[in-house]
Amino acid sequence: MKKGRNELLEEEEKILAPYAVGSRNPGEREYPEPEHPYRLPFQRDRDRIIHSHAFKRLEYKTQVFVYSEGDHFRNRLTHTLEVAGISKTISKVLGLNEDLSETIALAHDLGHSPFGHAGQEALSELMRGKGGFEHNKQSLRVVQKLERRYPDFPGLNLCGETLLGIMKHGGDYETSDLSDVRRDTGPSLEAMVVDSSDEITYSAHDLEDGLESGLLTLSDVKELKVWKRIEDSLPKTNPSDKDSISRSAGRILLNLMVSDLIDSIDSRLQEYSIHSREDVSFAFQNQKKLVQFSEGFQIEFKELKSYLFGKLYRHPEVSRMSERGKETIFLLFKHFESHPESIPESYRNREEEEGRMRIICDYIAGMTDRFAIEKLKREGILWFPY
Template structure:
C-alpha cells in the first residue's frame, strides 16, 4: 500500500486526540507552496529543520560542558535529540501529533549562541540598547529569515503551527513573547509537551554529566528526595557509582518523570473536558505538567544542580572565559567592521551593524568563536 500525504492525514484523523493538531488543518505557510506527495506539512517542517546549518552547528555548542572537555558530555545537539525523543514518547502516549512535537523540539534551541547560558546572557547585555537578544526570538529569526536555502522565500517557510510552537516555548529559564501569535492563547498541546520534555531532559542529563565529571558525587546527593527514591528503587547503595549503575539511575529518573507527566496530564485533560485545540489553548493553565509532588521534588533537584554544578568553579571559570570571548569579539567587530567577512559586512546596511554582529556571533560554535578570538587578539596567530 502506498502511503500518500492524504493517507497519512487520514491516519492522523483516526488516531489523534480531538485536541491534537492535525496537519491538514494547518493555517499554512506565509508563502504558498505545493504540498509534498508523501509527507504531511509537519513532516516537511521537521525535515527542513534537520537540514539547516543552524541545526548542524548545535553539535559544537555548549550545554554545560565545553565541547573539548570530553566526547561523552552532552552538547546542544545531543540535548536537542534527547528532548525530541522524550517529546515523541509523551506525545504518543497523550494522542498528540508526534511529528509536530518532534519538529518543535528539534527547533527549540536553534537560536542558542556559543557557550550556553553564559553566551546568551553576554549577548543580551551587549544588545540591550539595540533590540536585545533572546535565544527563543533568535530561533524564530533563523527559521523565518536567516536560513537562506530557497530562491522563492527567506527562511524555511514553516507552517504557522510550528512557528507558534517555537514562539511559545517556555521553561523555567525561557519566557515566551508571543505578541504576533495569538498571545491570549496558551501554547497548543504539542508546544506544551515540548516545553516539559526540555525541562525534564536537561535536569536528567545535567545530573548524569555532573556525576560522570566528578563535580557531583553520590554523597553530595544524600537527602535529595528524588535521588533517594530512585537509588532505592534500583537497589543501589554505597559511595562508588559505576557506569552501569549511573545509566540505570538516570533511566529510572527519566522513566519516573515521563510517567508522572503522562498520568498527571491525562487526569487534567479529563477534568478540563476540552474537545478541541482552541478549547485547550483557552484554558487558564497548562495541561501538560508534573504532579505537585513531582514538581516539588524536581525543584529540590534543580536547586541542588544550580548550587553544585552550574555554580561549580570549573563551570564558572568557563563562563568568565566565554563572556570575555564574546565581549571582545563584539567590540572588535563594532569598532572595526572591516574585519568582518565580506558576506557578513554586506548585511549591515539591511540589518544594522549591531544586529548583524549579534547574528554572526550567535551563529558561531564554541570552537569557531574561540579560534576567531585567537586570530584577532593573539599576535602570534595568522588571521
C-alpha cells in the first residue's frame, strides 16, 4: 500500500530525536505553495537545488586544482556531494533530519565563484564599498533571487529552515527577517553538522589530492600529530605506491574525524541536557558549542588546517593557478563595466534596481572556470594559457 504524506510524517517522527527539525515545522516558504502529496518539504527543497542551474555549474568550479590540472582532483561539485554524504551519516547516527542536512549541504556552495577562494578574494576586492561579496551570502542570494525556474516566484522558494541553514556564518544577510531569526534562534543542529562536515571533507580530500598531486610529501605529512593515528590504520602496502597511501590516508582521516565528531556531539548533548530545538537555541545564545571535536582532536585538527594552508593552499603551483584565476576575474569585471552589452539581458534587467556592479558580480560569480576562460577569449580580452 502506498504511503501518503501523513504516513511519511508519522514514520519520520518515530525516527527523529526530539532536538531534530521535523518536517511538520520546516519554516515557511516566502511564497505559499500547496504541500506535495508524497514528498516532504526538505525533499522538495533538495530536488529543487539539484535541478538548479547553479548546482549543475559546480562541476566546473575549482576546489583547489583547476579543471585543466586533471580529471581526478576534486571540484566544487564532488566536494559538495562528499559534504552531503558526511552530513547524512552524522545526522542519521544522532537522530537528526537527514533530508534537511543533505539539502543544506547541497546548497552550501551554490554561490561560490569560479577559481575557488582566489575568485572570492577577487570579487570581494572589486565589490569593496559596493555591497561586498561573500560566497555564503551569495548562496542565499542564488536560491532566493537569481535562480529562475518557476513563473510564479524568483529563486527556489525554499523552506525557512533550509534558508537558515544556508546562512552558514550568520551575520548581515540580505533578508533582514531571516537575519533576525538566525541571530535569535541560532542554527539548527542539522546546519551545524553541515558546517563541520564541510571542514572535515575539504581537510581530508585536500590532503589526499595534495599527496596525489605531489605538491605535498609524505615526509612532511608524517610530522603531523594526526598522522600517527592514520599510520596505525594504513594497509600494509608497497612504500613506493604513493597513490595507494594517499587515498588510504584520506579515507582513514575522514573516518577518524567523523567518529570523533559524532562521539563529541553525543557527549555535549547529554552534558547540556539538549532535549528540544528550543534547548539547541538556548545553548547557542549562551555560547555553548554543541558541534565540535573533542578537546584533544581539536588540537590535531588545527595543526592539520595550518599545515594545509601553508603547504598546499600557499604552494607556488596553487598560487600560480590562483593568480591566473584572479586576473581572469579582474579582466572580465573591468570589461563588463565598460561593455554592459556583453552581459546577458536577464542580468541587465536588474541593473536599475541593483546597480551595474552587483549584476556584474552576480554574472561572474555564477560562471564556471571554463566559461570564464572562454569568455575572455570570445570578448577579445587579453588572454593567457592555463
